[in-house]
Amino acid sequence: xxxxxxxxxxxxxxxxxxxxxxxxxxxxxxxxxxxxxxxxxxxxxxxxxxxxxxxxxxxxxxxxxxxxxxxxxxxxxxxxxxxxxxxxxxxxxxxxxxxxxxxxxxxxxxxxxxxxxxxxxxxxx
Numbered sequence: 001x002x003x004x005x006x007x008x009x010x011x012x013x014x015x016x017x018x019x020x021x022x023x024x025x026x027x028x029x030x031x032x033x034x035x036x037x038x039x040x041x042x043x044x045x046x047x048x049x050x051x052x053x054x055x056x057x058x059x060x061x062x063x064x065x066x067x068x069x070x071x072x073x074x075x076x077x078x079x080x081x082x083x084x085x086x087x088x089x090x091x092x093x094x095x096x097x098x099x100x101x102x103x104x105x106x107x108x109x110x111x112x113x114x115x116x117x118x119x120x121x122x123x124x125x
Contacts, residue, residue, distance in 0.1 A: 001032045013037045018084045030085065041078075057100050062086070064095040066113065073112050078105055 001009065009022055019037070023030045034041065062070075071083055078101075086099040099106075 001026065001028055001036050006036045009033060009036050010040065013040060018081065020085050057102055058106065059098055059100040060106060061089075062097045062099055062109075064088075064091075064097060067095075067097040067099075070109055070112060075112070076108070079108055079112075082109070 005026060009026065013019070013022060013033075017025075019030050019033045022033045026033070067083060067086065070079070075083070082099050082101040082105050083097070086097040089096045089098060099109075
């Protein structure tokens, strides 16, 4: 991403625009946007000599019914962004949402389902 666009992208990202939307707006990949706003991402940790290694993002397929449940739940900004940036894959009459995030965010989403926030999480069947 050109340096002259980076400041504008960072400003709009802080205003709540999703990475996917910014990528479409600027004709670049989501990875280019993530690189431009890396230090603003929820999973960013300043690396110091004693800092633990960062967890690598992992892509997981989430059943559509689970994604719908989570979208209706009270999510934090990182979890909401993860769902918003997921890729929908149609499967027969339903869909699967492929979400990419660090394992800690996947664990928080799973915890929301297991804790029964806003009711019980639907089964994946």
